Amino acid sequence: VQSGPKVSLPLFGDIPLDGVLRSEVSEHLETALAQFIRDPVVRAEGLMRISIQGAVGSPGFYVVPADWLLSQTLMVAGGTGQNSDLEQLRIERGADVVLEGAELQEALRQGLTLDQLNLQAGDQLMMPTRSAGGGFLATVGLVLGLVGSVSLIILQVAR
Numbered sequence: 713v714q715s716g717p718k719v720s721l722p723l724f725g726d727i728p729l730d731g732v733l734r735s736e737v738s739e740h741l742e743t744a745l746a747q748f749i750r751d752p753v754v755r756a757e758g759l760m761r762i763s764i765q766g767a768v769g770s771p772g773f774y775v776v777p778a779d780w781l782l783s784q785t786l787m788v789a790g791g792t793g794q795n796s797d798l799e800q801l802r803i804e805r806g807a808d809v810v811l812e813g814a815e816l817q818e819a820l821r822q823g824l825t826l827d828q829l830n831l832q833a834g835d836q837l838m839m840p841t842r843s844a845g846g847g848f849l850a851t852v853g854l855v856l857g858l859v860g861s862v863s864l865i866i867l868q869v870a871r
Contacts, residue, residue, distance in 0.1 A: 762831065
C-alpha cells in the first residue's frame with residue numbers, strides 16, 4: 713500500500729483506497745481486480761502502529777492488526793503488571809486523551825477492536841501505575857494481616 717492511500721500493482725496499476733474502510737479493503741480490491749482476473753480472491757489485513765506505554769510488560773511501539781481487540785493489543789506488550797491500574801487506562805492522540813474512564817472500561821468489556829474504537833496509527837495506550845499504598849482499605853488490610861500473623865506466632869510459642 714502506497715501513500716495516498718492506494719495500492720500499486722505492477723500489472724494492474726494503482727487502485728485507490730480513498731474512503732475505503734479497513735474492513736472493506738479485501739472486497740474493494742477483489743472488485744477492482746475483477747476487471748482483469750476472473751473471480752479474484754484477495755486477503756488484505758489493515759495494520760496500525762500503536763504505542764503502548766506505562767505499567768505493561770514491554771512498553772514500546774507495536775504494529776498490530778486493526779481488527780484486534782483492545783485487550784489483545786495490551787497482551788502484545790506483555791499484558792498488565794501487578795502495579796498496573798487498568799481502571800485508569802487511557803488512549804491518547806498527541807496531547808489529547810481520546811478515550812478513558814467508564815467508556816474505555818465498557819469497550820474492554822464488550823471486546824471492541826481497535827478499528828471499532830476509531831484508533832489511528834500513532835495513538836498511544838497509556839497504562840498508569842497504581843498509586844503507592846493502595847489507599848486506606850489496603851492499609852487496614854495490611855495492618856490486620858500483620859496483627860493476625862503475630863497473634864498466630866504468639867499462640868504457637870505459648871503452646
